[in-house]
Each structure stands twice: as structure tokens, then as C-alpha cells.
Amino acid sequence: MSNVLIFFYRRLKNSSFNSSTRTLSKLQIRNYAKATSFPDYYQNPIFRKEDQVKLIADSDLKNRATVPVKPPTVSETSSVYFDPLVNKVINHVMEKGNKRLARQLVEKAFENIKRKQIERYHLASTPEEKAKIELNPKDILYKAVENCKPLLQLQPIKRGGITYQVPGPITEKRSLFLAIKWLLETTDEKERTVHFPEQFAWELLEASNNTGKVVKRKQDLHRQCEANRAYAHYRWQ
Amino acid sequence: MKQTKTFTETAIMVRQPALDIMDCIRASDMNKPVIRYVLYGEKGSGKSLTLAHLLHYALEEGYLILHVPWVSEWLRRTPRHKEMTNSQTKEGFVDLPLDAAEWLLHFKTQNQALLKNCELKISKDYEWSKREKTEAGSPIAALVEHGINRVKYACDVIDALLLEIKILSNSKQCKTFVAIDGFNSFYYPMTRLNTPTKKKIKPEEVTLTNSFLELTKNDWNNGVVVLTIDQLAVPDENQESFLPRYLLYKKGFEHLDPFVPIEVGRYTDKEFLSCANYYRDRLWLRGPSDLETELKFTSASNPYNFMLQCAPL
Numbered sequence: 098m099s100n101v102l103i104f105f106y107r108r109l110k111n112s113s114f115n116s117s118t119r120t121l122s123k124l125q126i127r128n129y130a131k132a133t134s135f136p137d138y139y140q141n142p143i144f145r146k147e148d149q150v151k152l153i154a155d156s157d158l159k160n161r162a163t164v165p166v167k168p169p170t171v172s173e174t175s176s177v178y179f180d181p182l183v184n185k186v187i188n189h190v191m192e193k194g195n196k197r198l199a200r201q202l203v204e205k206a207f208e209n210i211k212r213k214q215i216e217r218y219h220l221a222s223t224p225e226e227k228a229k230i231e232l233n234p235k236d237i238l239y240k241a242v243e244n245c246k247p248l249l250q251l252q253p254i255k256r257g258g259i260t261y262q263v264p265g266p267i268t269e270k271r272s273l274f275l276a277i278k279w280l281l282e283t284t285d286e287k288e289r290t291v292h293f294p295e296q297f298a299w300e301l302l303e304a305s306n307n308t309g310k311v312v313k314r315k316q317d318l319h320r321q322c323e324a325n326r327a328y329a330h331y332r333w334q
Numbered sequence: 335m336k337q338t339k340t341f342t343e344t345a346i347m348v349r350q351p352a353l354d355i356m357d358c359i360r361a362s363d364m365n366k367p368v369i370r371y372v373l374y375g376e377k378g379s380g381k382s383l384t385l386a387h388l389l390h391y392a393l394e395e396g397y398l399i400l401h402v403p404w405v406s407e408w409l410r411r412t413p414r415h416k417e418m419t420n421s422q423t424k425e426g427f428v429d430l431p432l433d434a435a436e437w438l439l440h441f442k443t444q445n446q447a448l449l450k451n452c453e454l455k456i457s458k459d460y461e462w463s464k465r466e467k468t469e470a471g472s473p474i475a476a477l478v479e480h481g482i483n484r485v486k487y488a489c490d491v492i493d494a495l496l497l498e499i500k501i502l503s504n505s506k507q508c509k510t511f512v513a514i515d516g517f518n519s520f521y522y523p524m525t526r527l528n529t530p531t532k533k534k535i536k537p538e539e540v541t542l543t544n545s546f547l548e549l550t551k552n553d554w555n556n557g558v559v560v561l562t563i564d565q566l567a568v569p570d571e572n573q574e575s576f577l578p579r580y581l582l583y584k585k586g587f588e589h590l591d592p593f594v595p596i597e598v599g600r601y602t603d604k605e606f607l608s609c610a611n612y613y614r615d616r617l618w619l620r621g622p623s624d625l626e627t628e629l630k631f632t633s634a635s636n637p638y639n640f641m642l643q644c645a646p647l
Binding site: 176177178203204205207208211212215216218219232233234 | 336339340342616617618620621622624625628645646647
């Protein structure tokens with residue numbers, strides 16, 4: 098456990114202040130809640146070509162070569178297809194371990210996003226409008242998740258028999274988790290005839306525009322936190 | 335259909351098999367019996383699009399086009415209940431009236447220009463019932479109209495139409511281009527059709543099969559016949575190989591023998607790069623150019639797989 102914390106700290110030191118790289122670096126650390134078949138001192142695999150190149154450049158290789166390495170999972174490849182956030186979303190969509198189906202659904206959703214955006218691109222008349230339209234579905238996913246992340250959360254704290262909803266800080270990980278969870282929950286509230294990929298594509302497009310149900314949910318949460326500002330001192334009582 | 339909307343244009347890649355067939359057609363003698371070309375290849379290698387390219391060529395050259403888009407639609411794709419009737423003119427045969435009428439409409443829209451100039455006339459009388467009769471000397475368009483309006487007689491109309499077209503080709507009044515996609519499902523031992531008494535029907539018992547098999551015999555001249563045989567036209571258990579002898583079974587092979595087999599293969603390197611550039615130009619694919627080497631490997635240069643794998647990128 099301690100080795101993982103040291104690893105974490107070193108990563109935080111080395112990473113820049115850009116929040117997206119911080120999130121990405123956190124995604125690649127697996128802190129298992131239960132005991133796994135690998136002891137704690139095993140280090141996580143570095144499977145991306147650019148990370149490996151950086152490692153050779155920093156000449157950190159000697160330190161790492163002595164410590165044993167966990168194997169990467171089947172989906173962690175060095176191919177152009179791999180993206181840590183997309184992989185995380187696919188994992189959240191997955192049910193009963195059916196990763197193949199989950200991946201197909203998310204890829205279909207990306208295809209739908211791409212078609213809609215290309216349609217809008219061709220309908221736009223001026224080059225300035227065309228430049229504003231984002232065509233890469235992965236960028237839209239990143240933007241949508243960014244827009245849906247809450248900055249505070251409500252914690253139930255019991256004082257004198259009454260449970261107050263107290264606003265408090267939220268970790269990056271939990272914030273990302275809530276964003277993805279809310280996106281998937283709103284896609285589930287769809288009509289019977291509409292398929293998951295289409296609805297998911299709609300939700301992502303609306304979220305990346307800062308409109309839609311998920312962003313509204315985040316803003317409602319922020320409003321609640323603002324309203325319950327008076328109870329904030331209950332965290333330290 | 336979605337691809338044409340996304341790319342805002344209908345564009346087909348010009349590939350070697352189509353060019354080969356066009357050269358052969360130009361070099362062949364129209365007075366000899368029809369030459370039958372058979373396009374074969376793996377799943378997704380581009381046979382149907384090659385056929386589309388040849389249809390376009392035929393239209394430009396002024397052929398009368400007889401195009402069957404996908405034979406399995408008639409014999410294998412059965413939504414809930416397929417409209418089937420027992421044929422009245424032939425004993426023990428089964429009709430598919432709605433499909434026949436749909437095909438006649440398709441024929442009419444494809445050959446609008448040629449049917450309008452009214453020089454193609456029928457040679458015989460056809461009596462459909464006591465009051466309905468199509469006289470000798472009336473244009474083919476009238477026969478087609480009758481088939482579309484009276485769905486009951488549509489299959490018989492198709493029989494008559496194909497006979498007349500053969501006679502017209504033989505007498506050099508028009509040159510004909512026959513294009514059939516998924517020809518091997520005519521020869522598969524079973525169809526998915528059942529009579530109301532739950533008896534399974536074989537393809538030979540359907541009138542439409544016999545009409546088109548008559549058409550592909552080489553007893554007429556002044557025309558071209560291009561067929562496609564596809565693994566997708568038969569169910570999964572019989573999809574071991576894509577070669578003609580396996581897919582056509584003995585009967586089909588003997589019926590079509592002699593024919594010109596033309597293989598439609600996967601993309602060559604140059605074709606792959608030009609396809610990838612086209613996708614980039616149409617904004618379908620984006621990213622670093624290393625993507626191409628990786629996609630070439632994962633899709634094995636198969637056109638259909640390449641298209642599917644570019645979708646989420």
C-alpha cells in the first residue's frame with residue numbers, strides 16, 4: 098500500500114498543473130480495494146509508446162528494471178485506438194463482463210456523433226462557423242465529461258437527530274466517476290424504441306455544449322451546495 | 335444509405351475487376367451467345383459495388399438493364415409473413431406477387447429512358463383473364479404497367495417480359511445487360527419460405543427462380559450477363575468457402591458452365607492509401623498518419639472491415 102502512495106506522490110510531482118493530465122495519470126493507477134494476486138510492490142505497466150520513450154529519455158529505466166511489473170489488461174494496448182478515458186467509459190457501460198458489447202455500443206455512439214457533426218459541418222455556411230464545429234468524437238467526450246464534473250458534493254452529517262446535507266470538497270476521481278455515472282443514467286431514461294448508442298450520442302453532444310439534462314443536474318447540485326452554505330461548519334464540529 | 339448522406343456524394347472507387355469486365359464487353363462479339371461473368375470474392379471485398387460500377391457503365395452505353403439487387407430478399411428474408419400464393423398458370427409452383435411487383439417497378443425506374451421511346455414491341459398476345467389482354471405490337475411499357483397494377487399476375491408478367499426481351503435482343507432491337515447479385519441463393523437447397531400447410535419450399539418451386547434461370551442461359555445473343563455469388567446469401571453453416579464451385583453446387587455450376595470467373599480481391603496498397611485519403615478528405619477519418627499502417631493490419635485491407643473500423647475514429 099505504501100509503495101503505491103510513494104508512486105502516486107512521485108507522479109503528482111512530475112505532472113504539470115494541467116488538470117487533464119492529472120486525471121489521466123490517476124486513471125492509470127490501479128489501487129485495488131481487495132487483495133489481488135499481485136503484491137503491493139509490483140509496479141503498474143507502462144504500455145504506451147510515448148511513455149516508454151519518455152522513460153528512456155529520463156533514464157529512469159534502471160530504477161524500474163529491478164522492480165517487478167504487473168501485466169497490462171487486454172484492452173491496454175499501445176495502439177492508436179486506446180484512450181484511457183474512453184476505456185473507463187466502456188468499463189462503466191459494461192455489464193456482467195461483456196466488454197465486447199460495451200465497446201461496440203460506445204463505438205457506435207462515436208460513429209453517430211461523427212455523422213451528426215459532419216452533417217452540421219456541411220450545413221454551416223461560413224468558414225468561421227465550420228471551424229467552431231468539433232468533429233473528433235473523442236474530443237467531444239472529453240469536453241462533455243469536463244462540463245459534467247461537479248466541483249462540490251453534499252455529505253449527509255447527523256447532528257442532534259437531524260441529517261443535514263453538508264457541502265464539502267470532492268476528489269478528482271469521485272468527480273469523474275459522478276460525471277460518467279450521470280451521463281449513463283440519463284441515457285437510460287430513454288424511449289423504448291431509441292437505441293443506447295443514439296441516445297448516448299445525443300447526451301454527449303448536449304453536454305459538450307453545456308446544455309442538456311446532465312449539466313442541469315450538476316448545476317442543481319451546485320445550487321443546493323450554495324443554499325446549504327450555512328451548514329458547512331458541521332464538517333469540523 | 336447513411337454513408338452517401340455523410341459523404342454528401344455517391345462515389346465508387348474504380349478498381350481493376352470492373353475495368354477488366356468493361357474491356358471484355360467492348361471486345362466481345364455481340365452476334366455470339368451471351369457471355370456470363372461471375373464475380374466472386376470474400377465477404378466485404380467489393381463485389382456489389384463493382385456491379386454498381388458496371389450498371390453505371392451499362393446505363394451510359396444505352397443497354398436495357400435487368401437488375402436484381404439481392405436475390406436472398408425474395409428467398410430468405412421473411413418478415414413475419416411473406417405474401418405467397420400458389421401459381422395459377424403453373425402446377426405446384428409458388429408465386430411471390432408483392433416482390434414481383436416491386437421488381438417490375440424497379441425495372442421501370444431503371445429503364446425510364448429506353449421504355450419511353452416505345453419502339454420495343456411485344457410479339458405475342460398475352461391473355462390474363464377473360465377481360466384483360468395485352469395485344470401483340472403494344473410496347474413493353476404497357477406490359478410492365480399491367481404487372482404493377484395487377485399484382486396478381488405480376489409473376490406471369492415477369493415470365494412474359496423476360497421472354498420478350500430475349501426475342502428483342504436476338505432480333506437486335508435492343509442490347510441487354512443482366513445483373514444479378516447473390517445468384518447462388520437460387521441454388522441453395524432450402525428457402526425460408528413455408529406454405530400455409532408448413533411445407534418447406536425449395537427454390538426450384540418458386541416461379542421467380544425459374545424466370546431468372548431461363549434468363550441466364552446462353553441461348554440468346556446481343557447482351558451481357560454479370561452475376562455475383564456471395565457467402566452472405568446462404569446461412570452460416572454453408573459459408574466455408576467463397577469459391578464458385580462450392581457456392582453454386584453442382585446444378586448451378588453446370589447451368590452456368592462455361593462462364594468467365596473474375597475475382598474481386600482486397601485492397602492493394604495503392605487502393606488502400608487512396609481510400610484512406612478519400613476518408614480524410616470527407617472528414618470521416620482523422621488523426622496521425624500512423625493510423626493507416628495500424629488500420630491496414632487490423633482490417634487486413636478488406637474494404638468492408640476498413641470502413642467499419644474507421645467509424646469510431
